[in-house]
Amino acid sequence: MGERTAWSDKRAEIMNRPGAGAAYEAARLRYELGDAVRRRREELGLTQTELADRAGLKQPAVARFEAGGTMPTIPLLERLAEALEVRLSVQFQPFQKAS
Numbered sequence: 001m002g003e004r005t006a007w008s009d010k011r012a013e014i015m016n017r018p019g020a021g022a023a024y025e026a027a028r029l030r031y032e033l034g035d036a037v038r039r040r041r042e043e044l045g046l047t048q049t050e051l052a053d054r055a056g057l058k059q060p061a062v063a064r065f066e067a068g069g070t071m072p073t074i075p076l077l078e079r080l081a082e083a084l085e086v087r088l089s090v091q092f093q094p095f096q097k098a099s
């Protein structure tokens with residue numbers, strides 16, 4: 001058996017690859033958007049199918065979005081916001097340094 005690598009070492013190795021930081025950031029954004037939609041949908045007591053109907057989508061599209069599987073367009077976010085009875089707010093924020 002080979003020597004084991006600590007997760008922190010493996011993560012550092014992966015993050016040093018070209019483009020890894022941008023890919024990680026894109027995945028984080030998709031996850032956070034999907035999570036926000038799922039939480040709001042649940043607050044309203046809606047199923048994925050009901051949200052899909054309100055937003056003019058199919059249920060699998062809502063499921064993929066909530067799982068962080070797609071990077072949405074602004075028009076899609078606007079449709080989801082309206083269906084979720086919220087106002088869409090897009091902001092630019094300064095980067096935070098890792099501590």
